[in-house]
Amino acid sequence: MASQKRISKELADCTENPPQGMRISLPNDSDLHKWHVTLEGPSQSAYSGGTFGLFVTLPPDYPFKTPQITFSTRIYHPNVTNDATGSICLGLLKPEQWKPATRIRSVLEAIRSLLVEPNPDDPLEARIADEYKNDRKEFEKNAKTYVTRYAKGTPKFEAVPAAAAGGSDGVGDSSTGRRAN
Amino acid sequence: MPPPNTPEEGMPAQGSLPRRISGEVFPERTRRPRPRVPTPPTSAPATVPPPAPSSVPRPPSGRASPTSDDPNADNILAIDHQALEYTDPVDETLQCPICRTPFYKPVTTKTCGHTFCSPCLHRALELQPVCPIDRQPIDKSRDLGQTRVILDQLDRLKVKCPNKGCDHISSRDRLAAHYERYCDYTLVRCPDANCTMAIARMDAKPDAGCLHKDSECQYCNKTVVIADLEAHYDNDCSGHTAKCPHCSAIVVRHRMEKHIANDCPEAEIPCKSHTYGCPFRNKRRLIEQHEQNGCIHATIGKLAMGRLEDRMMINDLKNRIASLDARVRRTEQRQATVPSIPSTIPGSRASFVAGGNGASDFIPDLDDLRAGAAGMAPGPAGAGSPEDYMLAQFERMESQMEDLRKMVRDMDGHHSMRLLNDTMVLNDQITELTGKVNVLNMHTTWLMGIQRRELQMRAAGGAAGGEAHGGPRPGPSSANPNSGGGVSLAGSSSADGSGNGGGGGHSSRERSGSISGLSVSQRQHQHGEGMVPSLGMGLGQGRGENPPRL
Numbered sequence: 001m002a003s004q005k006r007i008s009k010e011l012a013d014c015t016e017n018p019p020q021g022m023r024i025s026l027p028n029d030s031d032l033h034k035w036h037v038t039l040e041g042p043s044q045s046a047y048s049g050g051t052f053g054l055f056v057t058l059p060p061d062y063p064f065k066t067p068q069i070t071f072s073t074r075i076y077h078p079n080v081t082n083d084a085t086g087s088i089c090l091g092l093l094k095p096e097q098w099k100p101a102t103r104i105r106s107v108l109e110a111i112r113s114l115l116v117e118p119n120p121d122d123p124l125e126a127r128i129a130d131e132y133k134n135d136r137k138e139f140e141k142n143a144k145t146y147v148t149r150y151a152k153g154t155p156k157f158e159a160v161p162a163a164a165a166g167g168s169d170g171v172g173d174s175s176t177g178r179r180a181n
Numbered sequence: 182m183p184p185p186n187t188p189e190e191g192m193p194a195q196g197s198l199p200r201r202i203s204g205e206v207f208p209e210r211t212r213r214p215r216p217r218v219p220t221p222p223t224s225a226p227a228t229v230p231p232p233a234p235s236s237v238p239r240p241p242s243g244r245a246s247p248t249s250d251d252p253n254a255d256n257i258l259a260i261d262h263q264a265l266e267y268t269d270p271v272d273e274t275l276q277c278p279i280c281r282t283p284f285y286k287p288v289t290t291k292t293c294g295h296t297f298c299s300p301c302l303h304r305a306l307e308l309q310p311v312c313p314i315d316r317q318p319i320d321k322s323r324d325l326g327q328t329r330v331i332l333d334q335l336d337r338l339k340v341k342c343p344n345k346g347c348d349h350i351s352s353r354d355r356l357a358a359h360y361e362r363y364c365d366y367t368l369v370r371c372p373d374a375n376c377t378m379a380i381a382r383m384d385a386k387p388d389a390g391c392l393h394k395d396s397e398c399q400y401c402n403k404t405v406v407i408a409d410l411e412a413h414y415d416n417d418c419s420g421h422t423a424k425c426p427h428c429s430a431i432v433v434r435h436r437m438e439k440h441i442a443n444d445c446p447e448a449e450i451p452c453k454s455h456t457y458g459c460p461f462r463n464k465r466r467l468i469e470q471h472e473q474n475g476c477i478h479a480t481i482g483k484l485a486m487g488r489l490e491d492r493m494m495i496n497d498l499k500n501r502i503a504s505l506d507a508r509v510r511r512t513e514q515r516q517a518t519v520p521s522i523p524s525t526i527p528g529s530r531a532s533f534v535a536g537g538n539g540a541s542d543f544i545p546d547l548d549d550l551r552a553g554a555a556g557m558a559p560g561p562a563g564a565g566s567p568e569d570y571m572l573a574q575f576e577r578m579e580s581q582m583e584d585l586r587k588m589v590r591d592m593d594g595h596h597s598m599r600l601l602n603d604t605m606v607l608n609d610q611i612t613e614l615t616g617k618v619n620v621l622n623m624h625t626t627w628l629m630g631i632q633r634r635e636l637q638m639r640a641a642g643g644a645a646g647g648e649a650h651g652g653p654r655p656g657p658s659s660a661n662p663n664s665g666g667g668v669s670l671a672g673s674s675s676a677d678g679s680g681n682g683g684g685g686g687h688s689s690r691e692r693s694g695s696i697s698g699l700s701v702s703q704r705q706h707q708h709g710e711g712m713v714p715s716l717g718m719g720l721g722q723g724r725g726e727n728p729p730r731l
């Protein structure tokens with residue numbers, strides 16, 4: 001299958017030369033389609049000092065279909081659902097904007113820069129986005145509280161995120177659902 | 182203890198490649214490659230499972246062979262080009278950004294110049310008709326082409342034969358021939374006409390009959406199809422391992438001989454250079470040391486080998502010189518007999534030409550040949566026989582043909598490249614010219630409008646003198662019947678030229694469209710009729726009258 005060689009190459013790239021502040025591991029050695037990523041909160045962000053887990057799920061027809069990436073660690077962020085599913089809103093990852101030539105590394109790097117610079121104009125959590133825009137101090141305080149509460153120590157990868165199981169449009173669904181509220 | 186997994190994907194654990202001779206290869210090939218990277222550092226070798234045969238359920242002795250539905254196919258599996266192994270690292274520029282393997286049937290987009298494997302690109306286009314790199318729209322019936330340079334480079338890449346157990350290496354364009362026609366390990370139909378299963382070509386001997394029969398394993402009493410025995414020994418034989426008497430390693434029993442002969446570090450072997458007189462004989466690991474430290478006999482061996490090769494090459498060259506010599510001699514002999522002929526030629530040729538039939542010009546040549554051949558026939562040693570001559574001629578023509586074919590192919594590539602380059606420039610120029618023409622159109626219209634107005638004003642004379650300033654002027658874009666010719670021109674030019682020709686704006690908007698570096702700005706005036714283009718070409722101003730403004 002076309003994707004196998006590419007995935008193993010990408011995995012090799014990412015393990016031998018990991019993206020900044022990240023560690024990649026496989027929960028199950030025989031399944032290249034599920035990755036666990038441990039992401040250090042960038043030092044120049046409100047998430048500094050936290051360690052976040054990311055689930056990466058590559059669909060069977062990756063790279064033609066979008067990879068699904070969710071936070072396994074709760075995070076206070078305008079573009080991440082404030083619940084256990086941890087869905088992320090990122091342009092690169094939207095099915096209608098996905099480019100098959102894009103590598104997972106670039107997606108992961110984009111997620112890391114989303115922590116440094118949230119995008120409140122395309123939010124999943126409208127309230128947090130408002131707070132980010134209008135009351136930065138309060139936002140940073142809340143974000144740090146979440147870090148202390150959820151993102152200390154080695155991240156857990158236990159919860160199977162609903163969005164990842166729900167298919168490629170999981171992210172889109174939850175985003176529209178939330179914006180309608 | 183089974184040998185630990187090598188991290189190399191798809192490679193069997195030891196040096197001994199398990200040879201598979203039945204349909205068993207199918208599940209093996211489609212099996213997911215074991216992850217290359219994450220070798221769990223903590224797990225002791227003892228806990229590492231043997232090369233995961235159980236991870237994929239085996240089909241019942243491969244009886245569901247894909248051959249069954251195509252009785253004509255001698256070979257069963259097409260080469261999986263994306264799984265090929267290359268002997269050298271392949272340059273990143275020759276790899277498909279989608280599957281990240283060297284391009285297979287590469288296609289290049291004409292719009293943005295990106296290259297992909299044809300299957301990869303078409304799969305991507307099925308989902309979205311845009312370039313998978315930059316999302317430029319792609320029409321696959323129009324926008325795809327091939328690049329000769331890339332194809333040539335790909336053809337030269339060296340690849341390993343995808344069959345397990347085969348060490349054959351060839352350039353990529355020759356691989357198919359090896360795999361489909363010559364490789365002993367390629368699976369072909371069982372020679373038994375009643376059997377629909379596949380078997381390696383080397384085992385498919387008519388006299389051996391069908392190997393897809395049950396037999397009992399000599400180690401574990403399990404019933405196994407003969408063709409699958411090898412795989413059984415390697416994977417799921419319960420009595421399949423034994424301790425090596427030399428090094429106490431646990432080895433697949435069936436491979437013990439091979440282990441001792443090739444791998445066992447404790448087995449006693451002679452130095453590799455014993456054929457060159459090295460008396461050293463010891464355990465393999467010590468021999469390896471000895472060889473690494475530089476066995477003198479190995480150096481001698483190398484020299485001897487070199488000499489042998491030289492000798493062979495010299496012999497080869499000698500043979501070739503001899504055959505060339507013979508050929509030269511033959512030609513000389515023939516030439517010696519030829520001079521008698523020319524006297525007959527001019528006459529015959531002249532008579533043909535005189536006959537006025539240009540097409541039959543060739544016939545005298547044939548006559549010459551015949552005459553020459555006849556003259557040569559009694560020559561010494563029969564070297565110049567007509568057949569020989571014709572054959573030589575034929576060979577020459579064939580090689581010329583080959584040269585021509587190559588030239589045509591090169592020309593073709595060259596030509597399409599030139600064509601592409603040229604048309605691109607031409608296209609640009611055409612767009613630019615269209616822009617200029619549009620601008621000129623607008624000018625003409627505008628100037629005509631002015632002229633017409635002047636005429637009208639002059640005609641109206643002093644009678645309605647006051648109206649000329651305050652009243653609405655008949656502009657080119659108004660539907661004034663008096664300015665009939667100008668209307669259509671102005672209409673088309675404004676639409677083409679500005680690119681967003683939404684008309685009728687009543688606000689004093691200013692629009693500017695850029696046509697190939699030539700900027701056009703239009704002012705639309707309050708009353709809508711007086712649309713006056715003002716441009717950087719200085720035509721309007723030449724008239725001494727500036728665009729009217731309100």
Ligand SMILES: [Zn+2]
Nearest residue numbers: 293295312315
């Ligand atoms: Zn492109």
Ligand SMILES: [Zn+2]
Nearest residue numbers: 277280298301
């Ligand atoms: Zn490809």
Ligand SMILES: [Zn+2]
Nearest residue numbers: 342347349364
């Ligand atoms: Zn082969």
Ligand SMILES: [Zn+2]
Nearest residue numbers: 371376391393
């Ligand atoms: Zn058979």
Ligand SMILES: [Zn+2]
Nearest residue numbers: 398400401418
């Ligand atoms: Zn057995």
Ligand SMILES: [Zn+2]
Nearest residue numbers: 425427428445
């Ligand atoms: Zn041994």
Ligand SMILES: [Zn+2]
Nearest residue numbers: 452459461476
């Ligand atoms: Zn020696």
